[in-house]
Amino acid sequence: MQHRCFSALLLAALASSAAEKRVQMKDLPPAVQKAVQEQSVGATIRGFTKETENGATTYEAEMIVNGHGKDVSFDPSGKVVAVEEEVALDSVPAQVRAGIEKATEGGRIKKVEKVTERGTTSYEAAYSKGGRSHEVAVNPDGSPVKGK
DSSP states (O other), X not given: OHXXXXXXXXXXXXXXXXXXXEEOGGGSOHHHHHHHHHHTTTOEEEEEEEEEETTEEEEEEEEEETTEEEEEEEOTTSOEXXXXXXXXXXXXXXXXXXXXXXXXXXXXXEEEEEEEETTEEEEEEEEEETTEEEEEEEOTTSOBOTTO
């Protein structure tokens, strides 16, 4: 029985990782290539991924802008659907900083990102505590993001 459970978990992990695939610029739809060129002015592109989740395909451009990470996701028509940009903790609104500091109390914050997805903004922090890595997401008012 344990072997079957392990096999099922392994298959599920492989299936979820197979949903995201590294691709080249030439593999992106023309509209996405054009949008990437517009969004990456002044940036260094680190790479691209294609992800299919719940039947929807998105393309992500990973880049470095002014020394920090920025990932931009596009739908197949080239429309920007999400932007994740690394920011300094001291640059976020006070309520956001307070929410992150409360959620990560006793831990060490490694990275903070401002996430804008389909018109909604939130902030995510990666931190370590007790030798383990964790993430927390907060709304602009500092409250925890539900479901993350």
